[in-house]
Amino acid sequence: KNQVEQSPQSLIILEGKNCTLQCNYTVSPFSNLRWYKQDTGRGPVSLTIMTFSENTKSNGRYTATLDADTKQSSLHITASQLSDSASYICVVTSGYSTLTFGKGTMLLVSP
Amino acid sequence: NAGVTQTPKFQVLKTGQSMTLQCAQDMNHNSMYWYRQDPGMGLRLIYYSASEGTTDKGEVPNGYNVSRLNKREFSLRLESAAPSQTSVYFCASSDLTRPMNTEAFFGQGTRLTVV
Numbered sequence: 001k002n003q004v005e006q007s008p009q010s011l012i013i014l015e016g017k018n019c020t021l022q023c024n025y026t027v028s029p030f031s032n033l034r035w036y037k038q039d040t041g042r043g044p045v046s047l048t049i050m051t052f053s054e055n056t057k058s059n060g061r062y063t064a065t066l067d068a069d070t071k072q073s074s075l076h077i078t079a080s081q082l083s084d085s086a087s088y089i090c091v092v093t094s095g096y097s098t099l100t101f102g103k104g105t106m107l108l109v110s111p
Numbered sequence: 112n113a114g115v116t117q118t119p120k121f122q123v124l125k126t127g128q129s130m131t132l133q134c135a136q137d138m139n140h141n142s143m144y145w146y147r148q149d150p151g152m153g154l155r156l157i158y159y160s161a162s163e164g165t166t167d168k169g170e171v172p173n174g175y176n177v178s179r180l181n182k183r184e185f186s187l188r189l190e191s192a193a194p195s196q197t198s199v200y201f202c203a204s205s206d207l208t209r210p211m212n213t214e215a216f217f218g219q220g221t222r223l224t225v226v
Contacts, residue, residue: 006217009178043115043217044154089154093213099144099205104151 002027003100012108017080021105022074023090031093031098035064035075038087038104046076047088082110113137117202117218124192124225126166132187132221134202143185144215145177147198154201160185165180176201199223 004025013019032051036044040053048059050066050073057064061084063076077084090102115136124130136143144159146169156169158177166177174196176188185204189196199222203215 034214041220043203043219044215045217046214049214062195091215099156099213101146101154101156103151 002100004079005094006105014108015111018078019066021075025092026095027070027092027094028099033073035088045108054106085109087101115216115218117221122223129190137183138206140206144203145175145187146201148199179198194225197225
């Protein structure tokens with residue numbers, strides 16, 4: 001069964017600090033991995049996509065990494081802002097149509 | 112560019128009532144999905160439609176039916192609502208003609224309470 005596990009479940013950091021969110025997956029066959037940001041009361045929005053051959057990809061203050069051998073991904077947020085407070089969801093695509101969602105990490109950035 | 116539009120945004124039902132959640136996308140995507148999101152459970156797939164004219168069950172299909180009315184519209188029906196169906200429902204769409212770039216675009220969600 002395809003599974004995506006995220007850690008930590010929740011995290012509180014001070015504004016301006018960095019943090020790293022983790023995603024472990026057992027999905028086959030692997031197509032790509034996306035990190036989504038979900039603000040409270042809204043639908044998830046894609047931050048970045050990682051394909052099998054990519055190790056690192058940045059989108060502003062967000063940097064995603066992928067280790068396809070260990071089936072692990074991380075999302076690093078640099079110089080956090082209050083607007084980064086949200087749920088971050090790791091989603092792995094299998095084949096052409098199957099999306100497996102993690103349960104998300106709830107991040108709270110405190111002033 | 113509206114993206115994915117869901118209606119209604121909020122709904123309260125009594126146990127046993129029926130209702131249909133509407134979803135429409137204007138991105139010409141072939142695949143559409145219905146998810147429910149409960150606290151601590153993440154997003155769980157109810158039904159999906161890989162292309163117009165086809166629908167398939169997801170992880171939690173019991174108590175729901177779907178209709179892919181055309182390429183743009185995918186509706187979710189609760190025939191006899193139960194309190195266990197209290198949740199936030201999200202519709203999403205994606206373009207399967209680009210399998211290595213399968214971004215799912217989500218609607219704003221429907222917050223459903225069954226009393």
